[in-house]
Amino acid sequence: xxxxxxxxxxxxxGISTECVQDWHEDCTYVRCACDCHTGPSxxxxxxxxxxxxxxxxxxxxxxxxxxxIADVIGVKSVDTVAYHVRRMVVLGLLTHAAGKARTLSIxxxx
Numbered sequence: 001x002x003x004x005x006x007x008x009x010x011x012x013x014g015i016s017t018e019c020v021q022d023w024h025e026d027c028t029y030v031r032c033a034c035d036c037h038t039g040p041s042x043x044x045x046x047x048x049x050x051x052x053x054x055x056x057x058x059x060x061x062x063x064x065x066x067x068x069i070a071d072v073i074g075v076k077s078v079d080t081v082a083y084h085v086r087r088m089v090v091l092g093l094l095t096h097a098a099g100k101a102r103t104l105s106i107x108x109x110x
Contacts, residue, residue: 046093048073049084053094053104063104 042050052072056064064072066081075081085104088094097103 042093045073045084046088049081049088050093050106054106057105063102065102 049069052069053063056062056068056072066078066085069085070076070078070081073081085094085096089096092107095103095105095107
């Protein structure tokens with residue numbers, strides 16, 4: 001979907017509407033005509049998950065469980081959290097050691 005005048009997507013403050021070449025909300029990716037703002041856009045739920053992981057890790061010294069994240073962000077389904085966490089790992093917003101509990105972490109530089 002190429003457009004000449006689209007609203008700046010969330011997570012990209014300061015991006016101009018003239019700059020956006022296309023943006024797809026379902027894949028949370030933005031591509032600019034000038035390549036100055038390319039990368040993942042973070043949804044409000046993903047920001048809440050990042051905050052929950054960071055706060056819990058700082059307070060307890062280890063990552064929260066998916067159930068603890070669900071409780072903090074106010075969702076009932078652990079599957080909802082698991083879905084977002086999987087997407088965030090693919091986008092590089094979180095890291096996770098496969099098959100190990102409580103290994104979520106925010107990569108350095110994020």
